[in-house]
Amino acid sequence: MHLADRSGVFTYLADNAGATTAKIAGALETDEETLDRLLLVLASLNVLDRTAGGQYALADGVRPYLDRREPRYLLGFVDHLLGSTADRFGQLAAYLERGKNAVDADLPAPFATLYRDEESTRRFLTAMWQLSFHVSHELAALADLGHARRLVDVGGASGPFSVAALLAYPRLRSTVFDLPQVGPYLAETAREHRLGDRLGFSGGDFFRDPLPEGDCVAFGYILSDWDDETCSQLLRKAYDACRPGGRVLVMERLFDEDRQGPLATAVMNLSMYFETQGRHRTPAEYLSLLERAGFTRCAVHRSTADKHLLVGRRD
Missing domain, CATH: 3.40.50.150 (Vaccinia Virus protein VP39)
Structure with a gap:
């Protein structure tokens, strides 16, 4: 989700529902094969909806949290977790021991x-x-x-x-x-x-x-x-x-x-x-x-x- 957000995927889909991987990749100037694999994961997580024809849209109810223009956008907090917290989770084993x-x-x-x-x-x-x-x-x-x-x-x-x-x-x-x-x-x-x-x-x-x-x-x-x-x-x-x-x-x-x-x-x-x-x-x-x-x-x-x-x- 963090990578998709940084690449502009969610903002793009907020404005262009029903876009294919090729169209999204062209608009965002990203590698199509890599993007396709990323979008399949997001669809499997029910963050995105995917049609049988391979068109993507934001799933119902997620836009307020994923579109950075919305007041309830939360992926900046995810950026903080990844930038400041995630690399410290390895300390949990040490906390348990000492x-x-x-x-x-x-x-x-x-x-x-x-x-x-x-x-x-x-x-x-x-x-x-x-x-x-x-x-x-x-x-x-x-x-x-x-x-x-x-x-x-x-x-x-x-x-x-x-x-x-x-x-x-x-x-x-x-x-x-x-x-x-x-x-x-x-x-x-x-x-x-x-x-x-x-x-x-x-x-x-x-x-x-x-x-x-x-x-x-x-x-x-x-x-x-x-x-x-x-x-x-x-x-x-x-x-x-x-x-x-x-x-x-x-x-x-x-x-x-x-x-x-x-x-x-x-x-x-x-x-x-x-x-x-x-x-x-x-x-x-x-x-x-x-x-x-x-x-x-x-x-x-x-x-x-x-x-x-x-x-x-x-x-």
């Missing part, structure tokens, strides 16, 4: 690796945008930010949740707090979505620096990167940064309470094991972390996608 801490003892900190150069940084931020932006519209609605004026988006990357929230709530302003390397990419986002100074950036390290003050503090796919004690420290910082009457928003994949699924969460829980020091949790585990940090009236709000919302209030 444990992750021992195997990774001499490796750089997780985000020093992810942000090691411009290519890696952009690939990671693109992946996070594609995982988050579409569902962020639903999460922003679930968060009910109509009365909020200052959102602090901790580890907000290039701003998928902030942008969705700002588009939905015209009186809201947001500050993304992330490592300084992220600043230029957030500026690109602000220009692209014409948000002006409503979308701001504060560079820092949330382990060493205080969080900016706001009446809503958000963590999107952040707490799952860290162990329970680190999460507790971050949530206590959020409590201190949150104005009285404000809220904290935690947006994460959730295990079922019996940890038997969902499958996508279990798979991601293994994949992220190579890049972070955290794990995915159940709703009860997150609620316990929120309450230990001092938040009250904590609640879970499920979306229709894989990323859900937990809310805690500062009285």
